[in-house]
Amino acid sequence: MNARIKDVAKKSGVSVATVSRVLNGGENVSDKLKKTVLKAIEELNYSPSHIARSLVTKKTNIIGVIVPDLTSSFFSTILSSIEENASANNYNIMVCNIAEDLDKELKYLNLFKQIRVDAMIVMHEKTDDRIKQLISGLQMPVVFCSCRAEGINVLSIIINDYAATYDATKYLIDLGHRNIAYLGGDLRDITSGENRYEGYKKAMLDNGLLLNEQYIRFGDYKVQSGYTLMEGVLRCNPKPTAILAASDDMAVGALGCIIDKGYKVPDDFSVMGFDGSSMTEIVRPRLTSMHQPIKEMGAMAIKILMEHLEENSDFLDQIVLKHKIVERESCKRL
Amino acid sequence: MNARIKDVAKKSGVSVATVSRVLNGGENVSDKLKKTVLKAIEELNYSPSHIARSLVTKKTNIIGVIVPDLTSSFFSTILSSIEENASANNYNIMVCNIAEDLDKELKYLNLFKQIRVDAMIVMHEKTDDRIKQLISGLQMPVVFCSCRAEGINVLSIIINDYAATYDATKYLIDLGHRNIAYLGGDLRDITSGENRYEGYKKAMLDNGLLLNEQYIRFGDYKVQSGYTLMEGVLRCNPKPTAILAASDDMAVGALGCIIDKGYKVPDDFSVMGFDGSSMTEIVRPRLTSMHQPIKEMGAMAIKILMEHLEENSDFLDQIVLKHKIVERESCKRL
DNA sequence: GTGAAAGCGCTAACAG
DNA sequence: CTGTTAGCGCTTTCAC
Numbered sequence: 123m124n125a126r127i128k129d130v131a132k133k134s135g136v137s138v139a140t141v142s143r144v145l146n147g148g149e150n151v152s153d154k155l156k157k158t159v160l161k162a163i164e165e166l167n168y169s170p171s172h173i174a175r176s177l178v179t180k181k182t183n184i185i186g187v188i189v190p191d192l193t194s195s196f197f198s199t200i201l202s203s204i205e206e207n208a209s210a211n212n213y214n215i216m217v218c219n220i221a222e223d224l225d226k227e228l229k230y231l232n233l234f235k236q237i238r239v240d241a242m243i244v245m246h247e248k249t250d251d252r253i254k255q256l257i258s259g260l261q262m263p264v265v266f267c268s269c270r271a272e273g274i275n276v277l278s279i280i281i282n283d284y285a286a287t288y289d290a291t292k293y294l295i296d297l298g299h300r301n302i303a304y305l306g307g308d309l310r311d312i313t314s315g316e317n318r319y320e321g322y323k324k325a326m327l328d329n330g331l332l333l334n335e336q337y338i339r340f341g342d343y344k345v346q347s348g349y350t351l352m353e354g355v356l357r358c359n360p361k362p363t364a365i366l367a368a369s370d371d372m373a374v375g376a377l378g379c380i381i382d383k384g385y386k387v388p389d390d391f392s393v394m395g396f397d398g399s400s401m402t403e404i405v406r407p408r409l410t411s412m413h414q415p416i417k418e419m420g421a422m423a424i425k426i427l428m429e430h431l432e433e434n435s436d437f438l439d440q441i442v443l444k445h446k447i448v449e450r451e452s453c454k455r456l
Numbered sequence: 457m458n459a460r461i462k463d464v465a466k467k468s469g470v471s472v473a474t475v476s477r478v479l480n481g482g483e484n485v486s487d488k489l490k491k492t493v494l495k496a497i498e499e500l501n502y503s504p505s506h507i508a509r510s511l512v513t514k515k516t517n518i519i520g521v522i523v524p525d526l527t528s529s530f531f532s533t534i535l536s537s538i539e540e541n542a543s544a545n546n547y548n549i550m551v552c553n554i555a556e557d558l559d560k561e562l563k564y565l566n567l568f569k570q571i572r573v574d575a576m577i578v579m580h581e582k583t584d585d586r587i588k589q590l591i592s593g594l595q596m597p598v599v600f601c602s603c604r605a606e607g608i609n610v611l612s613i614i615i616n617d618y619a620a621t622y623d624a625t626k627y628l629i630d631l632g633h634r635n636i637a638y639l640g641g642d643l644r645d646i647t648s649g650e651n652r653y654e655g656y657k658k659a660m661l662d663n664g665l666l667l668n669e670q671y672i673r674f675g676d677y678k679v680q681s682g683y684t685l686m687e688g689v690l691r692c693n694p695k696p697t698a699i700l701a702a703s704d705d706m707a708v709g710a711l712g713c714i715i716d717k718g719y720k721v722p723d724d725f726s727v728m729g730f731d732g733s734s735m736t737e738i739v740r741p742r743l744t745s746m747h748q749p750i751k752e753m754g755a756m757a758i759k760i761l762m763e764h765l766e767e768n769s770d771f772l773d774q775i776v777l778k779h780k781i782v783e784r785e786s787c788k789r790l
Numbered sequence: 791g792t793g794a795a796a797g798c799g800c801t802a803a804c805a806g
Numbered sequence: 807c808t809g810t811t812a813g814c815g816c817t818t819t820c821a822c
């Protein structure tokens with residue numbers, strides 16, 4: 123159905139090799155022939171088969187990306203950055219949304235492997251042995267982005283989640299808060315579950331504050347989850363004066379809940395998010411948040427991959443980027 | 457580097473044809489050989505090359521998806537739906553974010569063509585002749601989703617944008633509003649630019665209301681654009697009592713602006729969105745919005761594609777899904 | 791049931 | 807500069 127290189131060769135009266143040369147830059151082809159070939163390509167509406175080409179070059183120019191949740195403000199932002207940087211390097215990204223489902227991740231990982239993508243970016247939070255084993259056996263550069271590679275020899279690009287949550291908690295404490303609720307992610311999530319929770323805990327303890335079990339609740343980083351968790355927090359007595367969430371989306375959910383119940387932010391409660399996604403500027407009051415350098419993480423992931431694709435620079439293990447608090451309107455000094 | 461089918465054949469002492477049979481369901485292979493082959497596959501950590509396979513079967517099981525903006529709440533929701541439905545049909549999606557850039561779209565369209573994806577879903581808003589021509593020449597099923605295929609013979613899945621905006625405007629008029637501002641998209645965007653604007657205009661005129669140029673402003677559907685446009689609207693004298701936006705994101709931007717300037721929604725201004733994305737439930741007050749059946753649009757796109765991929769059912773031109781108003785908290789009766 | 795062999799559409803030596 | 811040819815890793819007749 124589609125024209126093949128052979129058809130172009132025949133039509134322009136040259137060999138397939140010449141056509142191939144024209145296709146790949148046109149070095150060592152006379153201008154005259156080049157023109158003839160280009161004309162034939164045009165007339166036949168010919169478009170080279172990426173598949174056949176990949177089969178011989180063993181290169182697909184595709185980077186597979188595993189995202190846990192496409193609707194999350196954090197991941198959609200980081201994805202934009204990845205796409206942009208990949209594109210600038212003449213790579214294309216293939217995105218697969220695993221919806222926090224390990225079986226689905228396994229399936230997509232296998233697909234990427236079969237497609238022979240040149241590299242992969244993984245942003246999963248949960249994992250298991252099957253997945254670790256599969257990734258370990260991969261003969262291609264892999265980068266974990268915004269999550270830690272536990273027990274596998276894979277480079278990860280992260281922030282120091284422990285220190286970031288420590289700093290965030292400290293920030294609220296310095297504002298005069300003593301009763302600080304924490305809305306966290308699944309503790310089995312090493313990076314944004316366990317580490318962030320530990321940071322919160324340590325900061326509280328270091329400052330002589332007690333951990334109130336009622337104030338500590340765990341969800342799944344999504345808006346709805348933040349809302350539900352906050353309902354629980356509001357039933358506490360006494361109520362906390364500040365809420366620290368493990369994601370901006372959760373903080374936004376908590377914010378919505380607080381407003382729905384007739385309270386004011388930051389007058390009645392200070393709310394602090396985590397991620398620094400676009401969400402922080404969308405809600406009112408604007409959300410004070412612990413920022414991850416989202417754009418930079420995407421850019422760094424591609425940069426690293428490009429370096430690995432060119433030569434084997436295998437000495438890096440972790441790249442830890444800087445976090446920082448961006449103050450907006452949702453937190454108040456007591 | 458990776459094991460090939462030949463290696464598996466050698467290791468298990470059979471021909472490549474037998475291995476291939478095992479790989480593809482194992483019909484007509486004795487249980488004994490099957491077991492041997494499976495064992496060899498396991499031991500060699502063999503994974504068939506999707507590329508080589510595609511080259512001979514002429515099928516990639518990939519659906520290419522063109523998205524104008526990954527960070528938009530509307531598109532990220534529809535994408536989830538597309539992914540989910542494709543996955544259920546054993547297809548994978550390859551997502552390309554064109555960032556409203558025609559050159560980029562052309563580039564990605566060409567990539568999809570070269571990769572020989574089995575089908576494409578296009579959600580661009582803007583277009584030009586080069587793109588139209590390319591799409592027209594495509595030898596594969598293509599579906600336009602949430603945008604109209606102007607002058608090309610491609611099926612599109614849409615709502616009646618004209619009628620929807622007419623209905624939305626009428627809703628505000630019925631609430632007693634007379635001075636209704638409209639924050640629209642680029643008029644060159646047929647579907648959500650021109651059609652929506654026309655619907656607004658007609659509803660106003662039909663109800664004996666005058667069009668106030670000051671109240672009508674155009675942006676790009678994004679939050680920031682809604683904010684900026686709203687700043688302009690607030691400088692009008694007299695001010696409108698209601699604002700209809702052409703996207704939820706814009707409405708949310710307008711909402712933020714209104715609140716920032718010290719006004720109340722819906723007491724001072726009623727604000728209505730368009731799309732019915734997740735954004736409507738995130739902000740406070742919750743956004744009354746004209747809902748598109750987002751999930752259904754994604755599901756329908758895949759359903760149509762699957763039908764086309766199996767047989768040639770070429771008689772459909774447009775599928776128009778139902779829109780509906782979902783009332784929340786951002787609009788008030790005068 | 792099983793194997794041999796012919797391609798799928800391209801690139802990349804190697805000759806000339 | 808240009809053409810010939812041998813694969814890339816698989817599926818799929820067609821024999822046996």
